[in-house]
Amino acid sequence: MSIYRRTSVDAALYVLRDIGRSMTETQRQVTTGLRVEKASDNGAYWAISSILKSDQAAQSAIRDALGLAAATMDTANAAIDSSIDLVSQIKAKLVAATESGVDKDKVNDDITQLKAQLRSVSQSATFNSDNWVAIDDADDPSKPREIPASFTRYADGTVSVGTLSYDVDLAPVGLTSSKDARYLIDDRTTGTGEYGVLTSQYFSTEAGASQNYVMLKSAGNTTGQVEIGVSASTTSSQVNEMIAVVDKMLGQMTTVGASFGALEKRITLQNDFAQSLDDSYSRGISRLIDADMEERSSRLTALQTQQQLALQSLNIANATYDTVRQLFQNL
Structure with a gap:
């Protein structure tokens, strides 16, 4: 007679293996x-x-660009x-020259x-090799400055990157x-020099001045342009024309400053929204x-x-099997 089935031992082993996989x-x-x-x-x-x-990584890149x-x-x-402060001082000096x-x-x-x-301030206003107030041959003034501002995934799976723009050439x-x-x-x-407030002769033309006054001469074609300045031979009429031109320049400078301020506010709002999106992605x-x-920690415990109980059951099953086997060996 032989023992060929160990049902209790096999059951204990099965339970132990199942617990091991779950663990x-x-x-x-x-x-x-x-x-x-x-x-x-x-x-x-x-x-x-x-x-x-x-997408979250793309949003992170957008936030870096906005920063x-x-x-x-x-x-x-x-x-x-x-x-603006410097040009205001120049305007005051011109007014003083009328005395x-x-x-x-x-x-x-x-x-x-x-x-x-003025030239020093304009040319040194560079951050990360980008200057928004002075341009040279490397720039195209007719194209807007664009800032990556958003990353969008549409329902059909396509994606796009939205931008914030600072339009330069307003005349279509x-x-x-x-x-x-x-x-x-x-x-x-x-x-x-037409795209620079300080280098454009259009302010003089629109003011009806007798000469093409500019605050600073540019590196381009300055034929016929006259830098604003006075001397002993400058007439009161000429000084008054310069004052009128400088006043128009100040008006445009405040327009540019207001545009920069509005764009900076938009950047701040967009950055806050991008942060909210990032938090939503994380959640x-x-x-x-x-x-x-x-729950997992409780489950592990x-x-x-x-x-431990399965091991005890296996030990009991093995002990029982050995006892029975020994009994049959004595027959």
């Missing part, structure tokens, strides 16, 4: 904090979370504010220093005018793939207890 899975979830780590865990949730993670743009706008705004008996040459010395500071057709002077200095050698991904750590 391995639960320990992995506790260690990684994820209940969906790979496609085999839950294919649908894994695919959705993978796309969301990719860089905000810093650039801060720099440009500082240059505009400083330049009888004033030494216009000395007044012009002050104006010359202020103009030099025809020639440019003083309204197109959206920079402080236009130093393009291919132009006449959504968490709901899909994160493990409930409290329970499985460890079950494993």
Whole structure:
């Protein structure tokens, strides 16, 4: 007679193996904090979370771009504010030059220093090699400045990157005018300085001045242009014309400053929204793939207890089997 079935032992082993598999899975979830780590865990949730993670990374890049743009706008705004103050001082010097008996040459010395500071402020207003108030041959003034501002995934799966724009050339057709002077200095050698408030002769033309007055001469074609300044031979009529031109320049500079301020505000709002989207992505991904750590920890403790009980059951089953086997051996 022989014993060929160990039902109780096999059952105990099956239970122990099943508990071991559950413990391995639960320990992995506790260690990684994820209940969906790979496609085999839950294919649908894994695919959705993978796309969301990719979009979240794109949103992070958008936020970085917005932060860089905000810093650039801060720099440009500082240059505009400083330049408005300097041009206001030049206007005051010109007004002083209308007084009888004033030494216009000395007044012009002050104006010359202020103009030099204007160029210095404009050309040094650079952040990360980007200057929004002075342009040269590397820039196309007719194209808007664009800032990556949003990342959108549509229902059909296509994606797009939205931008915030600072339009420079406001005239859709025809020639440019003083309204197109959206920079402080236009130093393009291919132009006449028309896109820079301080280098454009359009303010003088629109003021009806007798000469093409500019605050600063550009690196382009400056034929017929006259830099604002006074001397002993400057007439009161000419000074008054200069004052009128400078006043028009100040008006356009405040327009540029207001546009920069509005764009900076928009950047701040968009950055706040991008942060909210990032938080939403994080919450959504968490709901899909994160493990409930409290529940998983409790589950692990329970499985460890079950494993101990299963081991005891296996030991009892083996002991019983050995006892029966010994009884039959004595027959």
